[in-house]
Amino acid sequence: MTEGAVLHIKGRILVGPDEVRDELWVLDGRVSYQRPAGARDVRTVTGWVLPGLVDAHCHVGLDEHGAVDEATSEKQALTDRQAGTLLIRDAGSAADTRWIDDREDLPKIIRAGRHIARTRRYIRNYAHEIEPGDLTAYVVREARRGDGWVKLVGDWIDRERGDLAACWPGDALAEAIAAAHAEGARVTAHCFAAESLPDLLAAGIDCVEHATGLTEELIPAFAERQVAIVPTLVNIATFPKLADGGEARFPAWAAHMRRLHERRYDTVGAAHEAGVPIYVGTDAGGSLAHGLVAAEVAELVKAGLSTTEALSAASWGARSWLGRPALAEGAPADLVVYAADPRADVRVLADPQLVVLRGKVTG
Numbered sequence: 001m002t003e004g005a006v007l008h009i010k011g012r013i014l015v016g017p018d019e020v021r022d023e024l025w026v027l028d029g030r031v032s033y034q035r036p037a038g039a040r041d042v043r044t045v046t047g048w049v050l051p052g053l054v055d056a057h058c059h060v061g062l063d064e065h066g067a068v069d070e071a072t073s074e075k076q077a078l079t080d081r082q083a084g085t086l087l088i089r090d091a092g093s094a095a096d097t098r099w100i101d102d103r104e105d106l107p108k109i110i111r112a113g114r115h116i117a118r119t120r121r122y123i124r125n126y127a128h129e130i131e132p133g134d135l136t137a138y139v140v141r142e143a144r145r146g147d148g149w150v151k152l153v154g155d156w157i158d159r160e161r162g163d164l165a166a167c168w169p170g171d172a173l174a175e176a177i178a179a180a181h182a183e184g185a186r187v188t189a190h191c192f193a194a195e196s197l198p199d200l201l202a203a204g205i206d207c208v209e210h211a212t213g214l215t216e217e218l219i220p221a222f223a224e225r226q227v228a229i230v231p232t233l234v235n236i237a238t239f240p241k242l243a244d245g246g247e248a249r250f251p252a253w254a255a256h257m258r259r260l261h262e263r264r265y266d267t268v269g270a271a272h273e274a275g276v277p278i279y280v281g282t283d284a285g286g287s288l289a290h291g292l293v294a295a296e297v298a299e300l301v302k303a304g305l306s307t308t309e310a311l312s313a314a315s316w317g318a319r320s321w322l323g324r325p326a327l328a329e330g331a332p333a334d335l336v337v338y339a340a341d342p343r344a345d346v347r348v349l350a351d352p353q354l355v356v357l358r359g360k361v362t363g
């Protein structure tokens with residue numbers, strides 16, 4: 001027997017990129033495709049259904065100055081939930097957000113622990129700032145603290161050089177990434193420029209964030225090894241403003257950032273065409289607002305993904321990549337209902353009609 005009203009969703013249930021069903025039931029917090037026997041109190045809603053969206057690059061517990069308190073973290077997570085984001089890969093946070101795991105009303109977070117950066121080579125108060133000799137020890141520590149991911153800062157401005165520069169020598173990366181893999185964790189790295197990418201590839205990196213520096217020479221290797229990228233195009237959109245701000249002191253860096261920005265759609269489009277896995281990430285939590293998942297899906301369509309491919313990058317595909325179920329029979333009922341078909345126009349994602357998390361309709 002079930003308690004309370006049984007939720008019944010009719011319409012188009014987008015179970016996968018090629019699988020559509022007509023109706024779905026939410027029973028005891030789980031997805032079912034069988035009408036429950038003897039269900040009396042049934043609430044029926046109609047619409048297009050996607051699995052709970054995924055933001056694969058999001059920071060809960062951070063703002064532009066560093067770690068935030070629990071009330072602020074809660075607000076961030078609720079903003080993501082309202083946008084339909086029910087699964088977050090947290091790409092590094094200085095705050096301990098483990099308490100969120102006990103909150104049934106907040107999105108599920110897959111953590112990468114805290115960012116690991118080279119000394120004075122990242123945003124202040126965000127990262128463990130260390131030297132290459134300590135890289136493996138820190139990577140192992142964060143692998144044990146996180147939920148299967150470790151986050152490196154692969155490149156950042158080198159103020160002496162006045163431009164972006166790789167942060168780690170190749171041998172230190174190879175040892176550290178092997179150690180993470182031995183712990184069962186995957187490793188991702190923040191990279192804007194091309195320079196850091198060959199060493200990270202050779203070291204066995206699993207994913208690259210932003211990846212604006214991907215070149216024609218590098219893309220085939222990314223595709224062959226299925227190294228994923230999370231472009232965060234809504235963040236890349238801020239490069240011109242950053243460049244303006246840094247122009248006077250670092251003109252070469254500013255010019256570099258503008259070049260990366262100008263070819264951002266070509267970069268992502270070429271990677272996609274070559275078969276590099278691409279996922280939706282917003283980079284919320286630093287300087288960007290939470291809840292921008294719909295905008296990032298629209299950006300990926302602009303870069304050349306089909307609407308179904310862009311949706312998959314925020315739903316079926318992303319969930320499979322992160323080892324989480326979508327809308328299979330018996331899966332936790334994490335889903336979003338829309339008034340129109342998001343495959344026809346992904347802008348529909350910006351206006352969810354109903355967000356269901358662990359079987360509960362959220363307010």
Ligand SMILES: [Zn+2]
Nearest residue numbers: 057059091283
């Ligand atoms: Zn980030």
